[in-house]
Amino acid sequence: MVRTRFAPSPNGSLHLGHAYAAVTAHDIARSRGGTFLLRIEDIDGERSRAEAVTEFMEDLAWLGLAWDEKAVFQSQRLASYAAAGERLKDMGLLYPCHCTRSEIAEAAAGRGPDGPIYPGTCKQRDVDPAGAAWRIDMERAITLVGPLHWIDERAGPQLATPQIFGDVVLLRKNLPASYHLAATLDDATDGVTLVTRGLDLFPASHVHRLLQALLDLPVPTWHHHDLLVEPDGRKLAKRRGTASVADRRRAGEDGKALAAALRDGRLPAGISVSNALHHET
Known part of the structure; x- marks a missing residue:
């Protein structure tokens, strides 16, 4: 049975790109009679904010997305x-x-x-x-x-x-592990069978497959979905003024309608879908 996960880092608010990733993982699990998990990747030192976790959960509920097991935290897996x-x-x-x-x-x-x-x-x-x-x-x-x-x-x-x-x-010098190591170990611990994430992380899967072989971990299947991007092709980012999911929720928008629009590819003006690999510097 398929197990997917949405794994945000609580160092900033979710934007529509995160919402799209969450909807994708959630809907694949639901369509295949599987399990959708929520993992909080909170080992990024002082950048991780506890209040962001509450915001994430409220955002997901507002979008009509429900996870099937108790949320897990990387900080408990050091x-x-x-x-x-x-x-x-x-x-x-x-x-x-x-x-x-x-x-x-x-x-x-x-x-x-x-x-x-x-x-x-x-x-x-x-x-x-x-x-x-x-x-x-x-x-x-x-x-x-x-x-x-x-x-x-x-x-x-x-x-x-x-x-x-x-x-x-x-x-890492100042953190327990890199994204490559922590995410690979966590997906194995959580029994994730289908790793859903954006195309920008497609290259990372090469490293993760190597780590699975070295550490005798199970090998999932991957599903790298398209990215929501700014008109100039860059990924959405809160620091560039991209409206957060929480901003939209507090403004009184209909979360379930927004999730439906994301599923149908009906995106807000100024946001488009890219199937190319983008790497932010």
């Missing part, structure tokens, strides 16, 4: 991230790094989906692990697991190419 990190260290796949963003930008070996590709500077050094970020030795990890494949419901079978990211950070 031990699992640490354990996975230690396992990868024991496998000789992680190394500490103290390089700054500016240093990486100056010495970058090209550009990947997340920005400048790390050139492996600290992999060649004796680095103090205290206060360091921990990067995966991508070449060694790929050699260990061999060729990997994954399936997207819309794009079809995919050959995993996590090397496009270079040696990404899995354990």
Whole structure:
């Protein structure tokens, strides 16, 4: 039975792009007699706000979306991230790094989906692990697991190419885990069988498939949906003045009618749908 999830981070209000993602995950679960889950990705330090969680739940209810089990929180799973990190260290796949963003930008070996590709500077050094970020030795990890494949419901079978990211950070300096590690572990813990998310995260699935192989995790199917974007093609963002779902709710709009419009592709003026990959910098 299919299990989907909507997993927002409480560091800002939901906008229509989030609403579209939630409607997609919810409706797929409902249409297939499955389960729709709500996960709060609240490990982003001081940026995570408890009041935003309440707002999210009110927004989803206003849209007519109901989750089927008790909401879960990443902040309650820190031990699992640490354990996975230690396992990868024991496998000789992680190394500490103290390089700054500016240093990486100056010495970058090209550009990947997340920005400048790390050139492996600290992999060649004796680095103090205290206060360091921990990067995966991508070449060694790929050699260990061999060729990997994954399936997207819309794009079809995919050959995993996590090397496009270079040696990404899995354990961050100031946070328990990176998005790549935390989301992969959480989807396995939650029994998610269909990972629904925007096309902007399509490349991330290559890394997540690698982590599933390394950590002996179940492999879901993916469904990367189109993005709602500004007229200039950029993703919606509250900081650029995009109206939030909460703003619309408080203004007295009909939430269920808005959800129906999103399903039908009837979008507010100035917002369009893109099926291209967009990466914000």
